[in-house]
Amino acid sequence: MSRPSSLHDVLVDRIGRMVVTGTFGSLGALPREDELAKTFSVSRTVIREVTKTLRALGLVTTGPRVGSRVQPIATWRLLDPQVMAWITDADMANGFERDLLEIRSMVEPAAAAFAAERGADPQIEAVMAALGAMTNSPDISSHEAADLRFH
Template identity: 35%
Template sequence: MDTFNGTGDGTGGGAGQGLHGRLLAELGPAIASGTIPGGAVLRMEELEVRYGVSRTVVREAVRVLEAMGMVASRRRVGITVQPRSAWDVFDPLVIRWRLAGPDRPAQLRSLGALRAAVEPAAAALAADRATDDQRRRLSALAVELTVTARAGDLAVFLGHDIAFHRLVLEASGNEMFAHLGEVVAAVLTGRTEHHLMPHHPQPYAVARHREVAEAVCAGDAARAERAMRDIVTGAMEELESTLG
């Protein structure tokens, strides 16, 4: 029977069920943090012995890492850790692992710049293209954000915040924007998990979320874009202040 001797710290949440998921939660963060550096060659046999798992479990974990571009497996060579330039930097797990390591400030700044480029444009498109159902859901989420912000319930607030931003991206009617929902969810989750959010969400930021919802419902693209830009630039300013 397979066992597992790793010391997983939970940074691989969402990495999968079972032993290969737990192995992935060890190897992924180690590669992302540079503990296992680019160019390092791992051997199937060594991983089997070190983690007390079968060849099948190792292969399953390596297959996932290969899909992320983090390793390349070659017969008679081994499993070679790839340079960061080869990684799928949009993969939510890669983002999560990088946020858990020393690369956190650079990762947050990079993701913040991405959000600033995409989300205001998505909000403007949503004002023109959102369905009636999407407008109703966005309004309801704005109300939930206000209520949970006042209560200081960051866990519930996070869930509503993720749903709000995903819905704006989806309501843009642009499938490329919509596909970034998981990326935005990963950065919002990472900021909360690593205590980079205020203990109580800022009233100004909550008000801007309500303004986005109102503008989308009113079909006011310019106002929706402006309010969303205020949200993402405000988040970057908060981040810079926290990172010092």
């Protein structure tokens, strides 16, 4: 996964990692907007936008007079690449990775067959090239990049 480039992306990454690692507690409250704004030296508007993104990823919920609260992992968008990276980096992935691989083994063969039947030659060639790159990857980073192209 590439490094975040915009201020918004950097803050989504930092606060998202804090949520995943339990910095705010398993179902705890995030600090208030003004506290987060001060901590990260940004405006409350930036924090609101970051919170919207985290809410879209299922990590937090917001409400009047309760602020932002961490959601249970069952509500997280676990197949989102960013959420997956946070979980993996937080060392939470033991059973999750196994479950994800099982799901992939059920879904991907059917998806590949569908793509092969309906894809144009250049699309099929691109998928085959990505598969070859995954198979021959010298390290995890190049494997992940090829896996992303494959999908």
